[in-house]
Amino acid sequence: MSVSKVTLALAGMLLIAACSTLRLAYDNAPIYVKYRAGQYFDVQGAQDHELAERIDAFFAWHREAALPEYALVAEEAAVRLGKGLSRDDLVWGYDSLVAHARQSLRAAAQRIAPLLDRLTPEQVAYMEHGFAKDNRKFERENLRGSEEERRKRRAQRVEERLEDWVGNLSQAQVERVRQYSARAPLYDEMRYRDRQRFQAEVAGMVRARRAHELLPERLAWWERGRDPAYEQASQANRQEFFALLLDLDRSLSEAQRARARDNLRRYAGDFAALAARKGP
Numbered sequence: 009m010s011v012s013k014v015t016l017a018l019a020g021m022l023l024i025a026a027c028s029t030l031r032l033a034y035d036n037a038p039i040y041v042k043y044r045a046g047q048y049f050d051v052q053g054a055q056d057h058e059l060a061e062r063i064d065a066f067f068a069w070h071r072e073a074a075l076p077e078y079a080l081v082a083e084e085a086a087v088r089l090g091k092g093l094s095r096d097d098l099v100w101g102y103d104s105l106v107a108h109a110r111q112s113l114r115a116a117a118q119r120i121a122p123l124l125d126r127l128t129p130e131q132v133a134y135m136e137h138g139f140a141k142d143n144r145k146f147e148r149e150n151l152r153g154s155e156e157e158r159r160k161r162r163a164q165r166v167e168e169r170l171e172d173w174v175g176n177l178s179q180a181q182v183e184r185v186r187q188y189s190a191r192a193p194l195y196d197e198m199r200y201r202d203r204q205r206f207q208a209e210v211a212g213m214v215r216a217r218r219a220h221e222l223l224p225e226r227l228a229w230w231e232r233g234r235d236p237a238y239e240q241a242s243q244a245n246r247q248e249f250f251a252l253l254l255d256l257d258r259s260l261s262e263a264q265r266a267r268a269r270d271n272l273r274r275y276a277g278d279f280a281a282l283a284a285r286k287g288p
Contacts, residue, residue: 030274030275030282031278031281034278034282035282037067038063038067041063042059042060045059045063047138047141048134048135048138048139049127049131049134049135050130050134055123055126058123059120059123062119062123063120065119066115066116066119069115070112070115071282073115074108074111074112075280075283076283077108078275078279079276079277079280079283080276081101081104082273082275082276082279083272083273085101085272086269086272086273088100088101089257089265089268089272093253093254094254095250095254098250098253098254099250102246110228110229111228113224113227113228114224114225114227114228116227117219117226117227117228121219121220121223121224122219124213124219124220125214125217125218125220126217127214129215132214135211135214136207136211139207143200143204146199146200146203150196150199151196155194158196159194160189162192162194163185163186163188163189163190166185166189166252167182170256173271174260174264174265174267174268175263175264178259178261180259181256181259184252184255184256185252187252188248188249188251188252191248192244192245192249193241193244193248195238195241195245198235198237198238202234202235202238205233206230206233209226209233210223210226
């Protein structure tokens with residue numbers, strides 16, 4: 009499994025899982041990642057055992073080094089949300105998430121790169137097959153249908169994620185989400201091309217047996233080498249999303265704000281509790 013997939017699988021579980029199931033999801037994340045690894049790594053015997061050990065080593069590091077920081081960020085976010093959000097708060101939150109992602113991606117790459125540098129050409133081809141399979145899934149989920157259909161699906165995804173945090177949205181809040189989706193750039197084709205470019209770079213490092221040398225910083229700075237048009241669209245989308253969140257924050261009911269704040273505080277408590285344990 010690619011290092012980015014290891015970390016993104018973890019991040020997805022942390023961001024999407026309900027608060028009540030966060031600890032269970034995290035405790036089972038190594039098992040899930042090892043299962044997913046089979047779609048990218050055709051390893052047997054000693055290599056399979058080594059892969060499992062390296063995944064466990066990453067999660068041991070993450071539990072000790074990253075989770076305490078997550079707890080602090082979640083608690084600080086709860087305080088800021090309780091006071092009402094400003095653009096500076098959103099920039100702080102985004103920068104915090106990016107900084108932690110860079111740290112985790114670098115740490116994951118450092119642990120798995122030595123194994124990648126020993127893959128045979130056949131094993132690298134198997135990894136590339138896994139990339140291609142992921143790309144076909146990305147196409148199905150993000151590139152099918154008309155522009156109107158894709159914007160509608162995006163609005164629905166955002167609405168569902170927001171309701172996980174604040175509860176049911178009012179009709180006016182739902183309409184504001186739809187306005188965001190109508191205004192923000194629809195740049196999935198650019199994302200798709202960038203995925204392919206990035207995957208080719210990673211495969212090239214592995215084929216050259218230079219993953220241990222190049223991969224940690226390449227993953228930590230994933231946006232380097234992007235098409236300027238893609239970077240511009242990404243930034244425009246982020247600004248539209250910030251505007252959405254600020255408008256929604258001003259429209260939150262007391263119950264919605266309290267639910268979001270309590271969710272963040274539960275996350276902070278779960279992160280702290282998980283960090284205090286040495287294993288599942």
